[in-house]
Amino acid sequence: MTGRETRNSEQKELAARAAGGDIRAFEELIMAERPRLYSFALAMSGGNHADAADVLQEAFIKAFVNIRRFRGDSSFGTWLWRIVHNEFLNYRVALRSRPIRQEGDDETVSRLPSDHPGPAESLIAAERRAKVLELVALLPPKYREAIVMIDIREQPYDETAELLGISMSALKTRLMRAREKFSELVRKRKEHFI
Amino acid sequence: MKPCERTVQLVAASMGRDLERDEALFLKEHAAVCPECRAHLAASDTAIGILKGGLVPQEIDTPPLFNERLRERLRERAGHPSWYRYLPQIRxxxxxxxxxxxxxxxxxxxxxxxxxxxxxxxxxxxxxxxxxxxxxxxxxxxxxxxxxxxxxxxxxxxxxxxxxxxxxxxxxxxxxxxxxxxxxxxxxxxxxxxxxxxxxxxxxxxxxxxxxxxxxxxxxxxxxxxxxxxxxxxxxxxxx
CATH class of the missing domain: 2.60.40.10 (Immunoglobulins)
Structure with missing residues (x-):
């Protein structure tokens, strides 16, 4: 049995236990994906920790309630990503109806650790990151997730297309349109970047 | 106005692989004479330029109390399962x-x-x-x-x-x-x-x-x- 088959078999066993109400088994299942999913959720919600945490909590609860539907056709990670992705589509109205970021809000991405932290990282750079994410959050969800997955998180194209349930060519078309829309937003809000 | 089809094809092709030399040259020369394609390429470059570069770390720990709150909610769910969890068993x-x-x-x-x-x-x-x-x-x-x-x-x-x-x-x-x-x-x-x-x-x-x-x-x-x-x-x- 290969390592992947072993992992799938373990996941099915944990999923079966979770379906019987075993919370620890479910926590073990989501543990590996949680930091990556939270990073995705944060980028999708314009750097707003409260929104990212809300959406992820709801997605995890839905995954737990529907764990019987996980049949092991794909990996548990892929199955879970799809639930989070759907949850963001459901939440789009709620997210759009509230301000993306308030001045002085300390739950924003400006407090995020960088991948390359160090004394050279200035406050301006952190502010700029926050502002870019604000603009990303203004995109419609299907464009936002294409940009978040490919451009920001640099996920492979084939993996992203599978997660979104669309073809590679559809993903590329969507990404092109997303970049155009993002670039339009940048033009309209130049003051963000001065 | 829309960009030319060849430009769109090449931009799509550049996703996931580097363009061949002649393809890149075509884009450069064509963009110089075609304003629609020039705008399309500029939009793509602007977006990529701004978005690349560690905007958000690949992995982030969930906020404090996230896991506790989740466990609490999972317990509620496990203790009071929805009816439809049993539906597949009913024929x-x-x-x-x-x-x-x-x-x-x-x-x-x-x-x-x-x-x-x-x-x-x-x-x-x-x-x-x-x-x-x-x-x-x-x-x-x-x-x-x-x-x-x-x-x-x-x-x-x-x-x-x-x-x-x-x-x-x-x-x-x-x-x-x-x-x-x-x-x-x-x-x-x-x-x-x-x-x-x-x-x-x-x-x-x-x-x-x-x-x-x-x-x-x-x-x-x-x-x-x-x-x-x-x-x-x-x-x-x-x-x-």
Whole structure:
């Protein structure tokens, strides 16, 4: 049995236990994906920790309630990503109806650790990151997730297309349109970047 | 104006691989003489330039108390499992399903009867129809405006077991949709389609916020697995 088959078999066993109400088994299942999913959720919600945490909590609860539907056709990670992705589509109205970021809000991405932290990282750079994410959050969800997955998180194209349930060519078309829309937003809000 | 097809193809090709030298040269030379393609390439470069570079770390720990709160909610769920978690284990024969559907219809009838005989302003039956469950149900929300209204928000919310029928996944997967726009003088129609996934009684709730007033509909869908009966009620309007 290969390592992947072993992992799938373990996941099915944990999923079966979770379906019987075993919370620890479910926590073990989501543990590996949680930091990556939270990073995705944060980028999708314009750097707003409260929104990212809300959406992820709801997605995890839905995954737990529907764990019987996980049949092991794909990996548990892929199955879970799809639930989070759907949850963001459901939440789009709620997210759009509230301000993306308030001045002085300390739950924003400006407090995020960088991948390359160090004394050279200035406050301006952190502010700029926050502002870019604000603009990303203004995109419609299907464009936002294409940009978040490919451009920001640099996920492979084939993996992203599978997660979104669309073809590679559809993903590329969507990404092109997303970049155009993002670039339009940048033009309209130049003051963000001065 | 749209960019040229060849440019779009090459930009798509550049996703996931480096362009060949002659392809890159074509883009450079073509962009110099074609403003649409130049704008298209500039938009792509602007986006990539801004978005690359560690905007968000690849992995981030969830906030403090996230895990505790999640565990608490999971315990609640595990302690009080939803009925539908057991549904796959229940197998009905056809006549039993019909009997249950009849009981449900009678119960709804009784509840509706008593509800309608209160003194308060009552819901009005707007329309009623019966269709096969094999086809999606088309519903028209109609609003009569005596003068144009600049800003109207209409929200449609579905019960579990009812889904929007659409080729677009983002529509089909959503539990609710909100439409914003203006109403013209006369009848304004907002059509949508749904499919009932499970037999039983489901509900669709709609609300239209017009100025200070909220206009609501309740749409009851009763399915026995073969036929679907729809009844749409208009609730008395109320101040928001």
């Amino acid at each position: 009905f024969r056809r006549f039993e399903l019909g009997f249950l559907a009849t009981l449900l219809l009678l119960a709804v009838g009784a509840v509706t009867f008593f509800y309608f005989h209160e003194d308060a302003p009552q819901p009005q039956l707007v329309t009623q129809k019966e269709v096969s469950t094999d086809t999606p149900l088309s519903i028209d929300l109609e609003y009569l405006a005596v003068h144009p209204i600049a800003e109207v928000t209409v929200t449609i919310e579905l019960d579990e077991g009812v889904v929007f029928h659409s080729d677009y996944r983002e529509i089909a997967d959503a539990r609710s949709h909100t439409w914003k726009g203006r109403f013209n003088e006369g009848i304004n129609s907002i059509p949508f389609m749904v499919t009932v996934e499970k037999p039983g009684i489901r509900e669709i709730r709609t609300r239209a916020d017009i100025g200070d007033w909220r206009h609501e509909h309740r749409i009851t869908l009763t399915s026995n697995g073969k036929m679907l009966t729809m009844a749409m009620y208009r609730l008395p309007k109320r101040r928001i």
